[in-house]
Amino acid sequence: MRRRFILAQQPDQSIPIEIAIRDLKSRTIDEKKVDAYLDVLEEYECWKPLFRLLFAKIKDSARRRARDYVRLARIYAICLEDTPKVAETCRDLVKNHRLSYQEFRQKVLVKLLGEDDFGKEAQILESIKPVLTTQDEKIACTERLCLIYEKKKYDEDGLNRSYEALIKLDQNNLKALRYFKAVYTQNQAWENVVEVLKKLYKGAKHVNDGYRIAQELATVYLFQMDLPEQSISVLEKYCKDSPLDTSSIHYEAYYRLKNWKGCLEVLESYLPKVEGNTNRAIIYLKIGELQELIGEQERALESYRVSAEAQPRILEPLENMVEIHIHNQNWKQVVECLQLMKSQVDEEQLKERLQEAVTRLEGEISHG
Numbered sequence: 001m002r003r004r005f006i007l008a009q010q011p012d013q014s015i016p017i018e019i020a021i022r023d024l025k026s027r028t029i030d031e032k033k034v035d036a037y038l039d040v041l042e043e044y045e046c047w048k049p050l051f052r053l054l055f056a057k058i059k060d061s062a063r064r065r066a067r068d069y070v071r072l073a074r075i076y077a078i079c080l081e082d083t084p085k086v087a088e089t090c091r092d093l094v095k096n097h098r099l100s101y102q103e104f105r106q107k108v109l110v111k112l113l114g115e116d117d118f119g120k121e122a123q124i125l126e127s128i129k130p131v132l133t134t135q136d137e138k139i140a141c142t143e144r145l146c147l148i149y150e151k152k153k154y155d156e157d158g159l160n161r162s163y164e165a166l167i168k169l170d171q172n173n174l175k176a177l178r179y180f181k182a183v184y185t186q187n188q189a190w191e192n193v194v195e196v197l198k199k200l201y202k203g204a205k206h207v208n209d210g211y212r213i214a215q216e217l218a219t220v221y222l223f224q225m226d227l228p229e230q231s232i233s234v235l236e237k238y239c240k241d242s243p244l245d246t247s248s249i250h251y252e253a254y255y256r257l258k259n260w261k262g263c264l265e266v267l268e269s270y271l272p273k274v275e276g277n278t279n280r281a282i283i284y285l286k287i288g289e290l291q292e293l294i295g296e297q298e299r300a301l302e303s304y305r306v307s308a309e310a311q312p313r314i315l316e317p318l319e320n321m322v323e324i325h326i327h328n329q330n331w332k333q334v335v336e337c338l339q340l341m342k343s344q345v346d347e348e349q350l351k352e353r354l355q356e357a358v359t360r361l362e363g364e365i366s367h368g
Contacts, residue, residue: 069093077112087127094128101137118152142166190224214238228253264290281311312344
């Protein structure tokens with residue numbers, strides 16, 4: 001089947017094929033007529049003389065032209081569907097004519113590919129990549145290969161190979177770093193994840209991206225590597241002004257170190273952000289428990305009182321207050337707490353038991 005649509009222009013119908021072949025054999029042929037004769041040979045699919053002429057011109061550095069390579073590559077691509085030959089021809093074109101990657105894409109590649117021809121494109125780009133002259137061009141070519149393998153061909157081997165090549169070309173390439181972060185995370189290679197996150201933090205283009213990456217790094221240190229000291233260091237160095245909520249990570253890190261003052265500082269700084277009475281009651285309850293652990297009973301009692309007032313249905317603050325008052329033998333305060341607990345419970349048996357305790361204590365108090 002003849003493929004007129006692949007020609008740059010329609011062949012000169014006034015040139016008989018026999019004359020074209022005869023003249024092309026002549027060494028004195030006018031170069032201006034060559035393209036017209038080549039069009040005729042291509043139209044009639046006279047591959048043998050066409051290839052002989054093109055190869056002769058390409059081998060002759062004085063006569064070779066970029067469009068001769070393009071014609072040859074186009075014939076291989078569309079007429080003969082020989083992708084390895086297309087890739088080889090494109091490599092020679094880029095090497096001998098020192099085309100940049102963008103020039104190649106804009107002036108050559110578009111003439112060789114059909115719609116969704118991503119497999120052929122990948123093979124061509126793999127071929128030209130080693131002969132590109134600058135690192136930036138090689139990076140751009142490799143990034144395109146990564147996109148093809150990831151989004152178009154779903155080729156895991158090609159994708160991994162291309163990202164490995166990309167990270168060698170540019171150790172701080174954000175696309176490659178994100179890819180390897182996902183791979184290392186999947187393989188639970190947490191030390192590698194940490195190194196990648198550090199590079200991603202350095203390359204963050206927006207301050208909020210930096211906060212997000214730093215928080216992820218602190219999370220990995222704490223929950224995957226059980227290194228609370230490093231987690232705290234990251235949070236306090238890189239997340240101090242972060243709009244993201246890091247309190248749970250910060251609190252857990254101090255808690256694992258049994259650093260109760262650190263836990264207390266985290267909760268106290270978090271208080272202004274707490275919404276809802278129940279949440280405030282829970283936070284004040286935890287604050288009171290921490291204050292007890294560091295020996296600040298009076299402050300703990302005040303925190304428990306605030307917690308009980310914020311949400312009367314939560315009884316733990318009053319129970320903790322009772323324990324402190326019993327320990328200090330403050331029996332009147334114990335009675336007050338028990339009476340308050342009685343007013344806040346619904347279960348009748350519990351009410352009765354609380355009343356019994358109140359009655360017994362009031363009796364003991366009255367008898368000295």
